[in-house]
Amino acid sequence: MNMIQKAKEQVQGLTKQAYTAAVKENLLPEGVTVEPSVEIPKDTANGDYTTTFCLAAAKAMKMNPRQVATILTEHMALEGSYFTSVEIAGPGFMNFRLGDKWFGDTVTAIESAGPDYGCSDMLKGRKIMVEFVSANPTGPMHMGNARGGALGDGLAACLDWAGYDVTREFYINDAGNQIEKFGKSLAIRYLQLYKGEDACPLPEECYQGADIIARAKEFAEVHGDAYVNKDFDELKKAIVADALPKNIEGLQRDLGKYRIKYDVWFHESDLHSSGAVKAVVDKLLETGACYKAEDGAIMYRSAQYAAKYGVVNKRKTDDGSEEEAKDEVLVRANGIPTYFAADIAYHYNKLAVRGFDKAIDVWGADHHGHAIRFAATMRAPALGLEGRKLDFLIMQMVRLMRGDEIVKVSKRTGKALSLADLMDEIGVDACRFFFNAKPDSHLEFDLDLAIRQDSENPVYYVQYAHARICTLLAAMAEAGCAVPAAADVDAALLTTPQERELIKQLAMLPEEIHLAARDYDPSRINRYVTELAARFHRFYNVCRIKDAEPAVRDARLKLADATRRVLEIGLGIIGVTAPEKM
Helix, strand or coil, rough: CCCCHHHHHHHHHHHHHHHHHHHHHHCCCCCCCCCEEEEECCHHHHHHHHCCCHHHHHHHHCCCCHHHHHHHHHHHCCCCCEEEEEECCCCCCEEEEEEEHHHHHHHHHHHHHHHHHHCCCCCCCCCEEEEECCCCCCCCCCCCCHHHHHHHHHHHHHHHHHCCCCEEEEEECCCCHHHHHHHHHHHHHHHHHCCCEEEEEEEECCCCHHHHHHHHHHHHHHHCCCCCCCHHHHHCCCHHHHHHHHHHHHHHHHHHHHHCCEEEEEHHHHHCCCCCHHHHHHHHHHCCCCCCCCCCCCEEEEHHHHCCCCCCCECCCCCCEEEECEEEEEEECCCCHHHHHHHHHHHHHHHHHHHCCCCEEEEHHHHHHHHHHHHHHHHCHCCCCCCCEEEEECCCCCEEEEEEEEEEEEEEECCCCCCCHHHHHHHHHHHHHHHHCCCCCCEEEEEEHHHHCCCCCCHHHHHHHHHHHHHHHHHHHHHCCCCCHHCCCCCCHHCHHHHHHHHHHHHCCCHHHCCCHHCCCCHHHHHHHHHHHHHHHHHHCCCCCCCCCHHHHHHHHHHHHHHHHHHHHHHHHHHHHHCEEE
């Protein structure tokens, strides 16, 4: 139950009823169709909810807004509602103040919903896919994938809670140039084991990491020198077939440790082997969206579609300047499809073949320009995707800091910092919380802060609030004071500013989930639980529980337990644990 939305709907209903009553008395002209807009004032001195209806409707009524507000407040029937009063402010705002019923119903709603508090079914049935991380399977998961993992999984959770039918997907790039380079690197490292590095030098463009050497040795342990004198392409094919599944298993293992569970692991190679890439290129050719160049290459009219859909069609050159982007190559002159063709086929598969209403890709800021142009590409009439949409969550880059120093390597291994290294050093909770920061902002991740156990560390601060409540409830239960049911609590006793502000924050979770899903910003949940923890700490420091009069004690105990529940839910949405002890 969204108590914020219910309060807003009541303000709208009360305002309309007052207007109808005033019209019947000929105090206001009939026929005004302005819908009352309702907001929560930043300053609670201006009430709990406010509507600008009078300002918006006054012009149609040809009256002064304050005059309209005066008439409406005199006809406002607040009996039985969530509100105790309505006041006029400024040029014609009407400010409503909440009463005991709303605060009591909020606590009851949290108890009734249990672990599902914050869920909505308004968007039930709409299919949405979130594709994120999708790192090349040519090596271990690196630190750069950590932010995309946290944001992608957090966004998927918010969309899920908001009512969408959500699928999390990892796109395995197991075809194309990177796999060709992977195979070449592995094959040369294998041959070096028997012929030496001088006889088989590794080109600079190949993968240089120690993981490549390790995979080559694993292949040699099984096959010995059986492939030394075989055709190089045969060696590449065999060693890739051995190493690639191991790398994919490593990605799955690291992401599983990161608490990410994908519904689908989609192989790019399947698009090629099934003929899906060729089919989509043929479809675009038939409708004139593509053309054949003089050298035989098949070109997509990307410049034309960019202009049609108002997209700035520019791209970065090697020297950092911008130039007009040319039409994209879909199939090279040698007949080999490009990654762009595979991308079109993949997203066509998402939206047309598998029938998702919307697909969201989580990409880094360095792909921003391409994302805009590619979204225009998927709107080409030839693809027939009207009514289905491709969106992007673009995230800014991360800089890891330890004190004043930029971190590029692992303290443990002395090599490039991998996701596994990072989780080992600071823990999964800190990784998930910190990397889920606002996606459109650059992130400076302070590793020293992430392991501090004080209020300066936001994840510790929030988890401590949950543990503090658990300790309180256990102590009270041992003393014979169990948490009462909401029906046995008198919410009218929760009258201090700290109690009321805490309940208001508890009520905000469903709204924050809705806004996080709408704006593709799961970091709203970070900010929400941080503020909820802050309000609990203020409540706990001011409002006595153990020594309070029994009825007040029980009401406060119930409020603390409701806070515990909501903290656990909020942390769970962003993949962070809610410990009972710290």
